[in-house]
Amino acid sequence: MKYFKRKTVGTNDSKKSGLWAILQKKRTWHFNTSAQYHLKRSARYDFVSLLAKLLENGFSYQESLSFLQKIWPEPHQFIEQLQTMLKNGHPLYEGFKTLGFSAQQVAQLYFAERHGDFVGTLHHVAKQMRDSEKQRRKFYQVMTYPLILFIFLIGMFGFMRGVLLPQLQTSIENPRDNLGVKVITYAPTFLIGVLLGGLVIFLLCRYVLRNKTATQKMNLYSRLPLLGTWLTDYVTSFFAYEWGKLLVLGLPLRDVFSLMKAEGSTPLMKEMGTSLSQALESGESLSEPFQSWHFVLPGFKLILLEGEVTGKLGKELQIYGSRVWQQLMRKIEKVIQWIQPLVFIIVALLIISIYAAILLPMYDAIGGME
Known part of the structure; x- marks a missing residue:
């Protein structure tokens, strides 16, 4: 193997x-x-x-x-x-x-070297990998058959345009005004245009984001429909669980923030650690930096502020991080369950359009013969 x-x-x-x-x-x-x-x-x-x-x-x-x-x-x-x-x-x-x-998995092991629970972190990483793989397989299972149908239909449109269209144009009057002929003529061009348009939008987004800071990028990503919600849950779960481990082992928040700024952190961790350290040193509330971070759930900030008072901040963050991760898995699974029916509806509409594209010109041709 x-x-x-x-x-x-x-x-x-x-x-x-x-x-x-x-x-x-x-x-x-x-x-x-x-x-x-x-x-x-x-x-x-x-x-x-x-x-x-x-x-x-x-x-x-x-x-x-x-x-x-x-x-x-x-x-x-x-x-x-x-x-x-x-x-x-x-x-x-x-x-x-x-x-x-991934960089996030390596960062978890980097934190583990500091708080000492390397074995527990490995188990946690393995669980996350198992959950992610489970959702990935479900997604592939749901999408495989509809995707094959979709590719087949695109091929059918191309075949109809190259073989059927010339015959229809010679057998009916005013082929340019016929709806079926228009569908056969422009459907492949439309589909290719959609794909090229998506590629152009993707390249433009990469160009715009290249000079943004890590927190600015995350703020933009968090506003995306659906994916932004997933990303917010993931980031919140990651920081809540890892901070919780460090705090349970007696590391003060000041040292946690310093660890985030140290060599070895991801750009996002460095920027967040710097902002939080500055707020702590200047005597400001820790809630101030979170006001501009839309990629962190409000519950994280609330636990961070109230947990300092109760003295159980570390445990609370660990429990909260695990709960947010479970919520994320449920959200993804729910969306996957809706994807297949939606794709089948789209495929069904394409099939109907193919039949319409074939039958309408034929009816017009028969009517012209009468």
């Missing part, structure tokens, strides 16, 4: 260090090699789950990797690379990004 794809990269940036280096688009290892191994999605889940179980049972990092090397299907050079990194004194989380893990 092939668990990874090999990717060759240069090593010109090998002097970079810290998590920040591995979160960049062009990433390199900190030791002499020119190969990176990106695990496939299923293999990443297996790797995290097995590593968490081994560490939970008292294995060290090196012992866990040595055991995985014995049981992992060939080839397993990525394990040797992780072992080399550990021997060179680099933390384990640095290798996860090069294996294909």
Whole structure:
């Protein structure tokens, strides 16, 4: 079973260090090699789950990797690379990004190195990966058949335009005024135009956003229909759960904000950490920065302010983060359930339009013969 794809990269940036280096688009290892191994999605889940179980049972990092090397299907050079990194004194989380893990997953492991609950974080990452994979498979199952039908219908329009249209134009009077002929003539052009228009809009959005800060981008994304709601839930769940872990282990908020600004954080974490630290140092309320962050749910701010008074802020944030994640999964599942009927309705309308495009010119031709 092939668990990874090999990717060759240069090593010109090998002097970079810290998590920040591995979160960049062009990433390199900190030791002499020119190969990176990106695990496939299923293999990443297996790797995290097995590593968490081994560490939970008292294995060290090196012992866990040595055991995985014995049981992992060939080839397993990525394990040797992780072992080399550990021997060179680099933390384990640095290798996860090069294996294909997302920046958010690496950031969770980065926090885990600070609060010490690395095993719990691995289990949490594995659960999130399992939930995401479950929703992804449902989406693919729902979309596969309608997508095949949609592609087939586009092909039918193209066939009708190339083969049927010339015959219809010679058999009916005034073909330019016939509705069916118009549908056959312009439907493929319309569909291609929609696709090209979507591509142009996407490129324009990328151009506009390239000079925006991370928080400005997130504010814009959070206003998108549907996707903005999902993104807000995800970001809120992430920060609530990770802050909660740090606070439960006795880390004060000031240190949490400093950790967000440290080398190794994502741009969004750095900007948020800087704003919160400035508010804390100037004696302002922590609610001030949140007023301009539309990508965080109001409940997060409320718990943050009231939790400081009750002294149970860490636990409250962890519970809240888990609850928001569960809500996000339910929202996605509900939307997926509605996607298939909606797509089938669109496909049905296209089928009706095809029949209309075929039959209307034929009726006109028959009427002309009479």
